[in-house]
Amino acid sequence: MYEHLETAQSPENLKRVVIEPVSRVEGHGKVTLLLDDNNHVKQARLHIVEFRGFERFIQGRPYWELPVLVQRLCGICPVSHHLAAAKAIDQLVGIDPENLPPTADKMRRLQHFGQVLQSHALHFFHLASPDLLFGFSSDIAKRNIIAVLGEFTEIGLQGVKLRKFGQEVIRMVSGKRIHGSSSIGGGVNKSLTKEERDYLLADVDQMIAWAEDSVALIAKVHCSNKPYHDEFATIKSSYMGLVGKDGSLELYHGGLRLKNAEGNTLFDHIDYCKYNDYIHEEVRSWSYMKFPYFLSLGQQDGWYRVGPLARINVCDYISTPKAEVARQQLMAITDEKMVHSTLAYHWARLIEILHCAEAIKDLLHDPDIMGTDLVATGVKRYEGVGVIEAPRGTLFHHYQVDDNGIVTKANLIVSTTSNNHAMNESVRQVAATYLDGLEITEPLLNHLEVAIRAYDPCLSCATHALGKMPMEVELVNAQGQVINQVFKSTSQGDIEKTL
């Protein structure tokens, strides 16, 4: 039955989507629902059409081109790929993380904090806050950021300026706003000038203050309808993320920790270079995107969630004081050891914005950030693994090179792939709870979107395809016939129905 769906749904055959004159590179996501004769949901699946073209794109290139090339894998997360690749390339030139010059290490961290801040700011203020601020039944226009900007003037402007600040941090580190290639094997190619540092310092206290305000806002939103926010799309899962040696929240470098749903630590301080010994990627016939899981726990139980909520759940504390207070406040919303609320991803994201703003300030006051020792050299190796906590979760880059430095093998596990199973679970939960009839209404479609959007999937990262619609829902009856199909055009937000 499902093969029929895959065939019928190949994106090339969906010609009726309105395409704006301005085409964009985005991924393609699709939800399929199966109902029985009484319209009960029997199956709900999220398909993200994964195109593994990036390995092919990278193989055959000299490794020193990678810091620039990998940025073009995804227009949404160029800096994440740049930094993960840089860490892998460090190993190819014989430099382990602890041997990176302090200035290089701190410049990369600064850039990373800048990009996590700007990514989260965009997600919350632009993509997600309309859902949270207006509830899910408001009309479509209201869920738009523009409505937020109109009715919550200060929040809208703060979102734009937080985002801009993060971009400026990236620009100061790299010399260019987005395409700058600051990291090279074994280090970075520049440090901050005093002018650049002072330029960023002038605004950083304001950013911290706004980040604090937004944490207070999300806490208020969550607690204003707590049972709903606790339960919407919520699943009990394991969580994975990098932690520092002392168990602190770590975005740039650390060991992998896995905690189960009860909060017990199953794996700790795993050397990520050995990720292949622990994590496997399962292929399922109905999905193009793989399903990573911990090998020793098996395919049934070994899946996990990554990203902001996972990081907050697995860490013991956050090293910056204001974010640590915010972390404790979030962890206190439940009597359990872990916060499983899927919508709490938003809350966790804002805590990380606060942490990034605080950490940026600390780094700007660190004299190493203006240091002159930028690159370390070592003995060439043939294999390198780089792992960071990207805004959306753990990101793996793994390369092998030949004698000439040409990449012979590349493997990437992007954050969105790690959340594949979890997003499917959340979609099933929402479909079972909210779908009650054959007619697919816009609010239903939006419920599924709200669940998926909580994870902030980067469909562009996961798919590398030119998608022309971000969301599609299909109903199939017990005989396998498509009885209703709804999709939304990327640029118009219109709902179109067929059949």
Added chain:
Amino acid sequence: MKQMQVKPILILVYGNLSRGDDALAPLLLEQVQNLPETLLEKIECLTDFQLQIEHALDLQNRELVLFADASVANQQPVEFSQLNPAYDNSYTTHAMNPAAVMQVYQDTLKAVPPPCFLLTLQGVEFELGAGLSVIAEQSLSQATEFVTQLLKSPILEVWQEHCSA
């Protein structure tokens, strides 16, 4: 954020150099930057993968703004139009339309954005790692010629006369 001295005309292009015809607008910008200095005195050039909310701040204190992008919907190699601020419901995506950036400007800065124009270049292939298609190469050369003409007369009324619709 400190307001730096800005040039009166902004050319803001977006696209990805490693995605086939999506490279059209950044490649156009490279061509523009090779034009004689005299044409570029008042021009600031910016490039990005995608448009986002913070680009609203780049529109500040401009007299004219030119956006450029590749497009699969073009009927012609090059199409040119003036934009109005517009609500954009593409909230599930991470990329905005230029008209929505103008709307963000209007809503956050409480001011009317500067006159903004959109130049689209016809593209057909967007595969990762692909080069320009034959169609795209044609649009690129026409677009370079077109933008050269625009920059010779950076005047609102003249640009409006160039609009295809």
